[in-house]
Amino acid sequence: MRRIPFKETSFILEMLSEDFGKISVIAKGIRKEKNANYGIIDILNELEVVLYKNPSSEWYIFKSGTLVKAYLYETEFTKSLYMQAAAEFLLQIIIPEEDAHKLFRLIKDYFDFLGKVIGNEAIVFWRFLLRALVILGIEINMRNCVICEKRENFPVAYFPQKSGFICENCFRPHLKEEVIELDKKVSKIIRNIYNSNKLLNDLLLSAETVSQINSIFLIHLSEHFHKKFHFKTLALIK
Numbered sequence: 001m002r003r004i005p006f007k008e009t010s011f012i013l014e015m016l017s018e019d020f021g022k023i024s025v026i027a028k029g030i031r032k033e034k035n036a037n038y039g040i041i042d043i044l045n046e047l048e049v050v051l052y053k054n055p056s057s058e059w060y061i062f063k064s065g066t067l068v069k070a071y072l073y074e075t076e077f078t079k080s081l082y083m084q085a086a087a088e089f090l091l092q093i094i095i096p097e098e099d100a101h102k103l104f105r106l107i108k109d110y111f112d113f114l115g116k117v118i119g120n121e122a123i124v125f126w127r128f129l130l131r132a133l134v135i136l137g138i139e140i141n142m143r144n145c146v147i148c149e150k151r152e153n154f155p156v157a158y159f160p161q162k163s164g165f166i167c168e169n170c171f172r173p174h175l176k177e178e179v180i181e182l183d184k185k186v187s188k189i190i191r192n193i194y195n196s197n198k199l200l201n202d203l204l205l206s207a208e209t210v211s212q213i214n215s216i217f218l219i220h221l222s223e224h225f226h227k228k229f230h231f232k233t234l235a236l237i238k
């Protein structure tokens with residue numbers, strides 16, 4: 001997910017592993033030109049690796065690896081940013097070991113699916129986030145109003161404290177301080193986010209719409225992890 005230069009010739013690799021979740025790996029001497037492993041440790045490469053770890057240390061030592069798939073290879077710019085945004089998300093959260101396997105599978109499916117869609121990558125990204133939030137047990141309710149549980153005239157506003165949205169009937173002026181009112185287009189996407197791929201094909205997303213939905217996810221994440229979240233990569237999308 002990330003590699004940080006360490007000393008003259010080494011890297012610290014932050015990796016997502018299927019069995020242990022996020023791990024920090026020291027790849028000693030890997031930046032030497034002759035090192036056979038240098039080419040395989042690019043960002044978002046899927047690897048099979050042999051690691052060593054002293055039981056008393058939190059660090060793993062990189063021994064050898066084989067490339068399974070290079071997700072960013074020949075991937076168009078926008079898609080590559082949405083892939084990196086998912087990695088950015090994983091880097092910012094705490095991954096309990098028991099969720100590692102599901103998140104690992106999810107991100108692979110996400111990368112594969114993203115590779116196939118034409119346009120509206122943001123929707124694929126939001127669905128990825130929603131699934132990840134379910135795995136982590138901090139779901140956002142996109143299905144019905146968090147006050148009356150109905151789906152008529154839903155949703156008109158996002159209600160951070162209740163991890164969901166409210167309908168037109170439940171919206172009251174005194175809630176204005178606590179909720180974020182939604183643009184009509186945003187409302188339509190939220191309502192249909194799980195509806196097949198019709199949404200993917202029919203919709204033309206504006207920058208404002210994408211930005212409002214991204215900010216809802218960021219607020220939700222900040223509420224649950226009690227720190228500020230960001231998707232720096234998404235700021236690069238034109």
Ligand SMILES: [Zn+2]
Nearest residue numbers: 145148167170
């Ligand atoms: Zn309601």
